Amino acid sequence: MTEFSSLPETKAQTGDLHEAFATMMRALEEFRGENDQRVGAIEKRMSADVLTEEKVERLNRTIDEQQKRMDRLALKEMRPRLAGGETAAAQPSEHRQAFDADMRGGDERGYRQLEEKALSGLVGADGGFTVPPETEREIGRRLATLSPIRAIASVRTVSAAVLKKPYSIAGAQAGWVGETDARPQTTTPTLAELAFPTMELYAMPAATNALLDDSAVDIDQWIGAEVEQSFAAQEGAAFVNGDGVNKPKGFMTAPTVAEAKWAWGSVGTVATGAAGTFGPGAGDALVDLVYTLKAGYRQNAGFVMNRRTQSVIRKMKDANGLYLWQPPATAGGKATLMGFPLVEAEEMPDIAPGAKAVAFGDFARFYLIVDRQGVRVLRDPYSAKPYVLFYTTKRVGGGIQDFDAAKFLVFAG
Structure with a gap:
């Protein structure tokens, strides 16, 4: 399996947002496989393998790093342009x-x-x-x-x-009345x-x-x-x-x-x-x-x-074995937790x-x-x-x- 934590820094430098997103998704897939092994070991032996624990944490950090890369790359697209690049209409x-x-x-x-x-x-x-x-x-x-x-x-x-x-x-007072009933003054x-x-x-x-x-x-x-x-x-x-x-x-x-x-x-x-x-x-x-x-x-x-709390929640599953934390659907998007957006x-x-x-x-x-x-x-x-x-x-x-x-x-x- 590819060791994503050792990938070179070239992707962030090239500004390829979609490539950084693909890298994060591959890291996430490996993370979940390793985490499943960790959970299985805990259920069988009441303790996880030390090497598996370390790999899960390393992949967890890699996912965080890739998310930050995507944020930086998205921000890079907003950087100042040279004044000479403005059109004549933008006086x-x-x-x-x-x-x-x-x-x-x-x-x-x-x-x-x-x-x-x-x-x-x-x-x-x-x-x-x-x-x-x-x-x-x-x-x-x-x-x-x-x-x-x-x-x-x-x-x-x-x-x-x-x-x-x-x-x-307290809010304004209201009530129900019939068509011809008196309307008492509200509080x-x-x-x-x-x-x-x-x-x-x-x-x-x-x-x-x-x-x-x-x-x-x-x-x-x-x-x-x-x-x-x-x-x-x-x-x-x-x-x-x-x-x-x-x-x-x-x-x-x-x-x-x-x-x-x-x-x-x-x-x-x-x-x-x-x-x-x-x-x-x-x-x-x-x-x-x-x-x-x-x-x-x-x-x-x-x-x-x-991000430290998020790294803990990223390992959690529901009763059906599905992860509660889900990655962004698109490059530059936000992760979700139980279907709700998550902000770091x-x-x-x-x-x-x-x-x-x-x-x-x-x-x-x-x-x-x-x-x-x-x-x-x-x-x-x-x-x-x-x-x-x-x-x-x-x-x-x-x-x-x-x-x-x-x-x-x-x-x-």
């Missing part, structure tokens, strides 16, 4: 032309003219200028691809510093308010003067590519574990309570029945988690966990006693990300000479908007 806007002149040579005259024409509130040299709408969309598009929670949560763009969202605690619904403040997120890519002088380099797409990793890493951590102090409030920091005692303001949990493990009937805990969620949320629900978020906790390592829910209704309109860039040619720094900032907030739309699996008895 840059006046804002973009002014932005390009400022970023390349520090010429702010175009921005000054825009301020005079539109009184648009461009911040000015001390605080940086807002980027063109094309650049802001480019950064947002890249973040949606890189940031796992942003890809599944609701995203709202606002112009204010705080988004305030009312919700009904006024009790309303409360959720607030989602936006916090400043920054990155500071550096460029050489040679790069800025090169007219073939598209500056705004270059900035989008440079800040994407920094923004995505910080966002990803904050949306999961952020404490709300100068960063968004992460969903894992919300109060939790056993589902039987659930109330608004906390997230319901389902226990595995064994501390730090799935315990006997491992798939039963996942089934309980899925059906704890109401049907209205379950239609668009998915799992969120880190590295910031989720590992399996441990009392850990809430698996989340399941309709994240579009569960978590809200708030982007304040406008990304700013301040050109700094002085602080790190001979390099030019581009201090790039955006304001982002986030928090739970529907506490009943997701549940956590807690590894406890």
Whole structure:
């Protein structure tokens, strides 16, 4: 059998997404064969062969590596293109032309003219200028691809510093009446308010003067590519574990309570029945988690966990001997667990006693990300000479908007 963990790195370098997908599928097929042998040995001798265990883990890691390769190759297709490759129809806007002149040579005259024409509130040299709408969309598009929670949560763009969202605690009263019956006045619904403040997120890519002088380099797409990793890493951590102090409030920091005692303001949990493990009937805990969620949320629900938890679940089968975890159907797709999409978020906790390592829910209704309109860039040619720094900032907030739309699996008895 082919030892996939020793395959050369050429596939990722050639950019062949479909070849990387085929490699992962072959590795998965071998992994499942070895895992079946491991399970069979455990059933016969109550222990698995050490060599088989090692091979299963090695193939498991190979599958993870191939999945990451596919993600990188898919992202590579979104990389900035040379400005010279644009068609004549794609003429840059006046804002973009002014932005390009400022970023390349520090010429702010175009921005000054825009301020005079539109009184648009461009911040000015001390605080940086807002980027063109094309650049802001480019950064947002890249973040949606890189940031796992942003890809599944609701995203709202606002112009204010705080988004305030009312919700009904008790709901409006209703009832049935006959055609000629009196309609008594209903009780006024009790309303409360959720607030989602936006916090400043920054990155500071550096460029050489040679790069800025090169007219073939598209500056705004270059900035989008440079800040994407920094923004995505910080966002990803904050949306999961952020404490709300100068960063968004992460969903894992919300109060939790056993589902039987659930109330608004906390997230319901389902226990595995064994501390730090799935315990006997491992798939039963996942089934309980899925059906704890109401049907209205379950239609668009998915799992969120880190890769180490996923590697454990990848070995699990149902009562019919079928694997619960299924690979992506196409190159660049997402794996599924029990038929629901699975999103990998590295910031989720590992399996441990009392850990809430698996989340399941309709994240579009569960978590809200708030982007304040406008990304700013301040050109700094002085602080790190001979390099030019581009201090790039955006304001982002986030928090739970529907506490009943997701549940956590807690590894406890």
